[in-house]
Amino acid sequence: MRASPGASRRATGALAIAVALATAPPSTAALATDDFDADEIARIVSHGPWPPPPVRDPSNRASGDAGAIALGQRLFSDPAMSAAGSISCASCHDPARRFTDGKARAIGLAAHDRNTQGLLDAGDWRWFGWDGGADTLWAATLRPLLSPVEMGSDPASIAERLRRDPSAMRVIEPLFGLRLDDESLAVAAAKSIAAWLETLRSPRTAFDAFRDAIARGDAAQAARYPAAARRGLKLFAGRGNCGTCHVGPAFSNSEFHDIGRPFVVAPGRVDPGRHAGIRRVQRDRYNLLGPFNDERGAAPGRARAMQTRTVVLQHRNWGEWRTPTLRGLCATAPYMHDGSLPTLRDVVRHYSALDLDRLHADGESLLRPLELSPSEIDDLVAFLETLSPSPCGTMANADEEPTR
Amino acid sequence: MQAAQAPGATRLEAQQVVLIYRTQPQPIRVGERFSVVAALCPRAGAAAIKGLAIDATMPEHRHGMNYAPVLRADGVGGWIADGMLFHMPGRWQLSFDVRMAGRSERLAAEFDVH
Numbered sequence: 001m002r003a004s005p006g007a008s009r010r011a012t013g014a015l016a017i018a019v020a021l022a023t024a025p026p027s028t029a030a031l032a033t034d035d036f037d038a039d040e041i042a043r044i045v046s047h048g049p050w051p052p053p054p055v056r057d058p059s060n061r062a063s064g065d066a067g068a069i070a071l072g073q074r075l076f077s078d079p080a081m082s083a084a085g086s087i088s089c090a091s092c093h094d095p096a097r098r099f100t101d102g103k104a105r106a107i108g109l110a111a112h113d114r115n116t117q118g119l120l121d122a123g124d125w126r127w128f129g130w131d132g133g134a135d136t137l138w139a140a141t142l143r144p145l146l147s148p149v150e151m152g153s154d155p156a157s158i159a160e161r162l163r164r165d166p167s168a169m170r171v172i173e174p175l176f177g178l179r180l181d182d183e184s185l186a187v188a189a190a191k192s193i194a195a196w197l198e199t200l201r202s203p204r205t206a207f208d209a210f211r212d213a214i215a216r217g218d219a220a221q222a223a224r225y226p227a228a229a230r231r232g233l234k235l236f237a238g239r240g241n242c243g244t245c246h247v248g249p250a251f252s253n254s255e256f257h258d259i260g261r262p263f264v265v266a267p268g269r270v271d272p273g274r275h276a277g278i279r280r281v282q283r284d285r286y287n288l289l290g291p292f293n294d295e296r297g298a299a300p301g302r303a304r305a306m307q308t309r310t311v312v313l314q315h316r317n318w319g320e321w322r323t324p325t326l327r328g329l330c331a332t333a334p335y336m337h338d339g340s341l342p343t344l345r346d347v348v349r350h351y352s353a354l355d356l357d358r359l360h361a362d363g364e365s366l367l368r369p370l371e372l373s374p375s376e377i378d379d380l381v382a383f384l385e386t387l388s389p390s391p392c393g394t395m396a397n398a399d400e401e402p403t404r
Numbered sequence: 405m406q407a408a409q410a411p412g413a414t415r416l417e418a419q420q421v422v423l424i425y426r427t428q429p430q431p432i433r434v435g436e437r438f439s440v441v442a443a444l445c446p447r448a449g450a451a452a453i454k455g456l457a458i459d460a461t462m463p464e465h466r467h468g469m470n471y472a473p474v475l476r477a478d479g480v481g482g483w484i485a486d487g488m489l490f491h492m493p494g495r496w497q498l499s500f501d502v503r504m505a506g507r508s509e510r511l512a513a514e515f516d517v518h
Contacts, residue, residue, distance in 0.1 A: 046518065126435075244492050253435050255470055255491040300476070301428065301439040301486035310471040310487035366465045 035230055036237070041214060043237040048211040050249050051201045055123040058295040059288055059304055060138050062188070062195040067171040072196030075168075075189055080161045081145060083152035084109065089144070089193065092116045098331035099200075104339030108150035113265045115339035118332050121325060123198030126254040126307060130321050130337040131277025135308045136293075137198055139286040142190035159185035187292050202327040206386040207233075225386070231376075232383025240351070240370055240380070251326035251387065256317065259350075259367065260358035261336050263319045273337070274320035278313045316360050330388035344392065348372065348380045416511040420450040421502050423511050427488075432517050437489045440473070443482040444502060451504040458485040460498045490517050 036044065054064075062068035075081055077090040092106045093099040099119035106112035114130050122128070128140030144150035145158065159182035162168045172180070176188045206225060210233075213221035236242045247253040256274040265271045281287055288295075288305035295304055321337040335341040341350060352372040359367060372380065385392050413426040425442040432438050444453055458475060461468040473485040490496055499512045 042518070244494065247434050247493060253491045255435075300474075301437070301484070306437060306474070306487045307471070307489075310474060312470060312472045314470075316467070 036214075036234060040234060040237045043243050044211055044233065045215045046248060047243070047251065048208055048215065048249050050204055050208045050211075052124065052249055055198055057123065057137065057194070057198060057304075058298065059136050059293045060191045060194055061175055061294040062138075062191040063198060065171075065175060065195060068175060068192040068195045069199055070196075071168055071171045072192035072194065076193050076196060078161075081151060081153060081158060081189070082109070083154070083157065087151060089141075089151070092150075093119050098328045100332045102333070104334050106150075108144070108147070109152045110149045112149055113271050114337050115334065117324065118328060119197050120200050120202045120328060121250055122200070124250050124254075125252075127256075127277070127281075127322060129277065131273050131280070132256060132322055133277040133280035134284065134286075135281050135288045136194070136286075136304075138187070138191040138194035139284065141193045141197070142187060142286055145186070145190060155182040155186040158182070158189050162189060184292075187286065202325075203389040205327070205389050207383075210386075226382060228379050228382035229386045230383075232379035232381065235370075235372070235376060235380050236383055241366075242351075244366065245323045246326055252323045254323065256320035256322055258316065258319045258360050259321075260355055261319075261321070261340065261350075262338070265338065271337075272318050274322075275313065275315075275317040278311055278317060281308060281311070282313075319360065326384060326387050328388050329384055330390070330392035344381050344384050345377060348377050348384075352377060414513055416500070416513060418502070418509040418511050419447075420504060420507070420509050421446050421453065421511070423500055423502070425498075425500070425513075432490060434490055434493045434517055437487060440485040440488060440498070441478065441482060442485070442500065446504075451506060453502060453504055455503040456483050457501040457503075458483075458488075458499070459501075460488065460490065460496050462492060462494055463497055464495060465492065493518050 057063040062072070075089075076093075077088050079085050079088045079091075081088060087108060092101045092108060093116060094101055099116075101107075101116045103116065105114060106116040117130065122137055122140075125137070126132075126135075128134040128137060129143075134140035134143055145153050146155075159180075162172065162185050171192070172185070172188045176184060176191075180188065206229070210222055210225035210229075213219075213225075243251075245253055245255075245257055256277075258273075263271050263273055284290070286292055288308045293305060298304070300306075329335075329344060333343060335344070335347050341347050351367075352370045354367055354369040356367070356369070370376075412430050413424050416423045416425070422445045423442055424445075425440055428439045428441060429436075440458055442456065442458065444456065446453055456475065458473055459468060469489060470491055471487050471489050473487045475483055475485050478484050493516075495514060495516050497512055497514045499510055502509045502511070
């Protein structure tokens with residue numbers, strides 16, 4: 001289904017205006033007379049620039065350490081980190097698929113209830129996992145190593161694996177100390193893997209080029225952005241109100257929302273989402289309030305542990321899931337916490353025909369069915385596809401390699 | 405009592421108290437933690453102030469923050485609420501509940517966060 005003729009004419013007209021502007025001194029105000037108003041321009045610009053500056057995690061002493069980063073990359077793909085020696089982190093978080101696996105629900109040593117989340121840009125996140133059950137990237141890395149559903153290992157086995165590897169110990173001991181016990185070595189392994197993961201960045205996209213052109217008033221560059229994507233972006237930034245949760249350059253507020261997706265995973269069994277995640281992170285020995293947080297001396301209001309100390313468990317957290325990034329979506333199908341929507345078009349259709357009866361009665365009153373026409377669905381999908389470095393339906397290639 | 409108003413500070417008035425607050429950092433940005441620094445001045449003849457609570461909501465969305473700020477005294481008669489975080493852009497209402505002997509007063513400010 002393509003855009004209506006009227007919509008195409010409007011888009012062509014907008015393109016002509018944009019091209020004409022290229023001969024005049026460019027300005028954002030001039031672009032605002034195009035197919036976006038000033039508020040929409042401001043929202044579009046808020047989704048960049050990309051990439052953001054490198055991140056460092058003060059709770060992880062391995063963060064930013066070159067040796068730990070190299071070790072972490074090696075451990076990520078090492079099956080010896082699992083109980084059976086048969087799978088590695090990369091078995092589900094496949095780098096060629098933007099660190100996902102293409103399955104609806106992950107399969108580690110056993111079947112998982114949730115879809116595998118991508119890991120690019122994870123260093124920016126506040127909470128980790130669909131339920132935010134971890135408050136750091138390293139704690140989120142340690143959990144699957146030890147989970148019987150995922151890699152099924154234990155601190156003693158991980159420690160043994162590391163002690164047999166002199167090159168690993170040459171990295172770990174100067175950072176974490178000598179004669180470490182098994183648990184501390186397992187944490188060091190997780191922190192090293194996290195140190196590598198936080199260096200991985202999504203590549204720039206067609207949207208980023210358009211956003212930057214808008215920001216600097218470059219009408220000629222802006223005019224290169226496809227007309228359907230422009231219309232989709234207008235829906236995203238305008239009537240769709242999508243940027244309320246898909247905020248900023250990462251297109252995620254790193255918080256949790258109920259969008260009416262099912263949380264019954266099997267007859268008689270539910271996945272409570274964020275409600276369980278808060279309880280889990282609060283009792284997690286490896287959380288920011290625990291003994292393995294390396295952050296010292298931060299001002300009371302700035303310490304990263306503040307998020308874990310102040311997070312509130314509320315009834316409405318039932319069925320809430322982390323707002324995922326929209327970057328690189330083409331490589332991360334299927335979608336949602338349970339992988340229940342196979343395509344981007346299915347995702348947009350979900351929001352178009354949202355069933356309000358599925359939302360909590362005491363939840364936030366934000367969502368409304370978008371009631372999109374078929375051509376508007378096409379446009380919104382076209383926009384979302386420009387958040388990937390190459391078109392949906394193509395396999396990952398060298399151009400899609402994450403940036404460091 | 406006359407309170408000096410710091411740059412970037414906002415003054416709120418109620419029947420019994422005047423409250424001056426500012427945020428650290430300024431401006432508040434979506435998804436970034438901030439603190440609220442508040443000073444309370446009882447009006448002449450007002451009851452003694454027993455305590456203060458600080459919270460925020462998005463009235464249009466019918467929800468509050470996902471975090472309960474930690475309140476502490478700043479050592480010079482004021483209060484600091486740490487751990488505030490606005491997780492969505494839009495209109496937020498910041499509220500201050502002042503407890504006094506036998507009564508309480510609420511002061512509130514609304515503003516847009518981007």
